[in-house]
Amino acid sequence: MIEKMAKVEILGLKDSASEAIDIIHDLGTLHIEDLSERISGMKNKRVTHMEIDHDYADHEASLNNLRARVGDMIRDLQPDVDGMLPEDVQREYKSIWSENVEAMISRIEKMLREVERDTRDTVERKADLIVELSRLEKYAPIMSKVQPLAERVSRMEDMASIALIIERKYKTILNYLNEEISKVTNGECEIISSDVDDESTAALVVFNKRYLKQVHEFLDVQDVNQVRLPSDLARKPIDEAMAEVRARIAQVPSEIDEIDRKLGQATGKHSVTLIAARNAIHDRLEAMDAVPKFAQTDQVFIISGWLPEADVEPMEKALTDKFGSNVILTVIDVRENHGAEEETPVALQNSPFTRYFEIIYLLSKYPRYGTVDPTIVFALFFPMLFGLMLGDIGYGLIVMTIGWIVHRKYAQKPLANMAGYVMTVGGAWTIFFGIVYLEFFGDWLLRWFRVIREVHGVEDIHYLAGTANSVFKYPIGRIEGFTFMLAVCLIFGLIHMGVGLVIGIINGARENNFKHSLEKAGLLSVLVGAMMVIAKFVLGWWPAWLTVIGGLLAVGGIVAAGVGAGMGGVIEAAVGAGNLFSYARLIAIGLASAIMANVANELSREQAKGGAIGIVVGAFVFVLLHTLNIVIGVFSPAIHSLRLHLVESFGKFFEPAMVRYEPFKKTGGEE
Amino acid sequence: MEEAVKIGLIAFSAALAIGTTAIATGLAQSRIGAAMAGAIAERPELTGTSVILVAIPETMVILGFVVAFLITALKTVK
Numbered sequence: 053m054i055e056k057m058a059k060v061e062i063l064g065l066k067d068s069a070s071e072a073i074d075i076i077h078d079l080g081t082l083h084i085e086d087l088s089e090r091i092s093g094m095k096n097k098r099v100t101h102m103e104i105d106h107d108y109a110d111h112e113a114s115l116n117n118l119r120a121r122v123g124d125m126i127r128d129l130q131p132d133v134d135g136m137l138p139e140d141v142q143r144e145y146k147s148i149w150s151e152n153v154e155a156m157i158s159r160i161e162k163m164l165r166e167v168e169r170d171t172r173d174t175v176e177r178k179a180d181l182i183v184e185l186s187r188l189e190k191y192a193p194i195m196s197k198v199q200p201l202a203e204r205v206s207r208m209e210d211m212a213s214i215a216l217i218i219e220r221k222y223k224t225i226l227n228y229l230n231e232e233i234s235k236v237t238n239g240e241c242e243i244i245s246s247d248v249d250d251e252s253t254a255a256l257v258v259f260n261k262r263y264l265k266q267v268h269e270f271l272d273v274q275d276v277n278q279v280r281l282p283s284d285l286a287r288k289p290i291d292e293a294m295a296e297v298r299a300r301i302a303q304v305p306s307e308i309d310e311i312d313r314k315l316g317q318a319t320g321k322h323s324v325t326l327i328a329a330r331n332a333i334h335d336r337l338e339a340m341d342a343v344p345k346f347a348q349t350d351q352v353f354i355i356s357g358w359l360p361e362a363d364v365e366p367m368e369k370a371l372t373d374k375f376g377s378n379v380i381l382t383v384i385d386v387r388e389n390h391g392a393e394e395e396t397p398v399a400l401q402n403s404p405f406t407r408y409f410e411i412i413y414l415l416s417k418y419p420r421y422g423t424v425d426p427t428i429v430f431a432l433f434f435p436m437l438f439g440l441m442l443g444d445i446g447y448g449l450i451v452m453t454i455g456w457i458v459h460r461k462y463a464q465k466p467l468a469n470m471a472g473y474v475m476t477v478g479g480a481w482t483i484f485f486g487i488v489y490l491e492f493f494g495d496w497l498l499r500w501f502r503v504i505r506e507v508h509g510v511e512d513i514h515y516l517a518g519t520a521n522s523v524f525k526y527p528i529g530r531i532e533g534f535t536f537m538l539a540v541c542l543i544f545g546l547i548h549m550g551v552g553l554v555i556g557i558i559n560g561a562r563e564n565n566f567k568h569s570l571e572k573a574g575l576l577s578v579l580v581g582a583m584m585v586i587a588k589f590v591l592g593w594w595p596a597w598l599t600v601i602g603g604l605l606a607v608g609g610i611v612a613a614g615v616g617a618g619m620g621g622v623i624e625a626a627v628g629a630g631n632l633f634s635y636a637r638l639i640a641i642g643l644a645s646a647i648m649a650n651v652a653n654e655l656s657r658e659q660a661k662g663g664a665i666g667i668v669v670g671a672f673v674f675v676l677l678h679t680l681n682i683v684i685g686v687f688s689p690a691i692h693s694l695r696l697h698l699v700e701s702f703g704k705f706f707e708p709a710m711v712r713y714e715p716f717k718k719t720g721g722e723e
Numbered sequence: 724m725e726e727a728v729k730i731g732l733i734a735f736s737a738a739l740a741i742g743t744t745a746i747a748t749g750l751a752q753s754r755i756g757a758a759m760a761g762a763i764a765e766r767p768e769l770t771g772t773s774v775i776l777v778a779i780p781e782t783m784v785i786l787g788f789v790v791a792f793l794i795t796a797l798k799t800v801k
Contacts, residue, residue, distance in 0.1 A: 415771040534792055637785040643792065691778045698775055 080717025439481025
């Protein structure tokens with residue numbers, strides 16, 4: 053349900069502006085309207101933007117600076133936010149917020165100095181170690197190639213060596229280097245190379261020590277990438293240096309862990325303050341950012357916005373209690389203002405059951421103010437269509453259990469929390485349809501209840517209720533009863549699309565748009581009429597007079613859609629009937645899942661005939677294929693059920709909102 | 724022999740129904756998928772929408788599957 057909103061204007065003496073803004077910020081219910089556009093369009097230039105006074109502007113710069121510093125500090129120290137008690141953060145937040153801006157700034161600065169004093173050296177040391185580790189790790193693959201060569205060279209006392217790293221695609225340059233260094237060293241040199249990885253080649257230039265200077269000069273001129281070891285290791289023989297590098301690589305992570313432990317202890321006492329300070333700064337800056345959206349004259353300030361109707365009275369009372377008649381709240385009547393629905397921010401207010409299904413609005417905008425909120429339609433049909441497709445008691449139990457665990461475990465993470473709940477309800481519908489199809493991990497129950505019997509090597513079906521020729525029988529096999537289920541799915545589609553069109557009619561009526569309602573009624577009429585005509589071909593007993601009425605409804609519907617929306621309406625009527633066949637996916641996807649489950653069972657049964665090892669292999673095949681089927685079975689029905697909503701059903705009536713209700717409020721210590 | 728030809732033709736028709744629609748779906752999804760990968764790189768919030776858009780051409784192969792299944796049912800019709 054879309055919450056009823058009221059548009060309000062708050063006028064007051066300019067002296068009270070700052071306090072009035074604080075009260076509105078505290079109440080946290082007003083969605084502020086940015087008056088900038090209206091002000092610039094006004095001929096009367098006495099109305100201007102509200103400006104932050106000079107001192108406030110200085111504070112804004114300081115607060116922005118503090119926000120960056122606090123953010124850096126939180127990033128460096130990584131306080132355990134999940135481990136903090138929200139009450140502690142809120143208490144600290146209130147304490148910081150209760151001070152005026154100047155005192156707040158100096159308090160946070162003092163706190164930052166303390167934190168920096170306690171942690172600066174450790175943080176710097178940690179950063180150095182991370183850099184060192186990253187640099188040393190670059191040597192690891194090179195070392196593994198060069199070190200054996202270097203060890204051989206180190207045994208020859210009068211020889212020196214230089215390690216090079218070259219891009220593999222330029223490997224041929226080594227021939228050129230060999231020739232040129234041979235010239236420099238009068239032939240007393242050799243280059244040994246080995247590929248490090250797909251991109252680089254390591255090479256070791258071995259030459260007589262007498263030519264050390266000349267070779268270095270030559271390589272510098274040629275700009276060849278030498279392996280430069282850390283300065284403290286550069287003077288050591290290459291094999292010794294590399295052994296040391298290896299030792300450091302092993303040692304540095306434990307040093308970082310030790311620093312993290314110390315940092316954890318040192319920052320523990322500052323964590324709550326840091327988070328509370330971050331939230332307080334955020335709120336203070338948000339309040340400052342809001343100021344230019346308000347208007348003022350020489351004497352008064354003007355604040356405009358929307359809030360839920362139920363919150364008008366508390367706001368009016370709070371302002372009157374504080375300022376008496378100096379600040380007045382007026383509710384603006386927007387009924388005559390065409391287009392007001394588009395400007396009005398939308399807030400949803402759904403029951404606890406349907407609230408989780410607002411997850412659909414992650415993929416779509418909110419419905420426009422004044423139209424019907426389709427969350428209830430989604431809450432009812434999405435899990436139902438999901439269950440209709442997956443339809444297996446075993447799969448349903450697994451989906452429901454996982455969904456519930458996710459829902460409970462991620463209570464603080466809205467997306468996972470909502471998705472878990474939707475999965476749980478989808479799992480329940482999967483169990484329901486599993487009972488209808490009598491499927492439990494495929495055909496196990498059908499065999500258990502001897503619905504599927506093997507007679508002389510041929511499988512036969514004996515229904516628990518009804519016979520193969522009955523229209524209604526139990527269980528409804530998706531493979532044997534494919535045509536029946538196809539018809540059921542199309543009826544589901546008719547109802548689903550029909551609900552969408554009824555909502556479209558209501559939306560038209562609410563907006564006094566008769567033509568819109570007529571178009572939607574026409575489309576509905578075409579759908580129902582077409583189904584009544586088709587029924588004659590499917591059901592032999594369908595009376596002729598109902599077929600005639602169906603035909604008339606279809607033709608009348610096309611005319612009505614044409615009158616309501618012109619040629620577009622007529623085309624939409626034809627496309628709408630086509631959309632109905634899209635619901636064939638409900639049985640098609642379900643059938644694919646059922647067949648896959650049966651294949652898993654058949655394979656595992658065949659394997660199990662092969663003794664103890666066969667049973668193990670069979671169990672492995674069973675678990676593997678059913679797991680795969682469940683994963684596919686969750687994604688595919690979820691995506692297709694979503695698609696049926698967004699394209700086939702919502703497409704018939706949904707009008708998106710331009711603005712979501714985002715009240716001007718404090719984080720209250722919980723950003 | 725005649726029965727075998729009939730079953731063969733039914734099987735071929737069913738294969739044609741699902742095969743051609745699967746190719747068509749694949750072609751459409753490859754293009755939509757590539758376009759959406761680009762779009763997501765620019766605007767990650769489109770991830771959810773892209774999943775739906777990529778699923779849209781699946782209607783073809785799904786209807787192909789339904790038709791193929793109905794065709795295979797013909798083998799029981801005398």
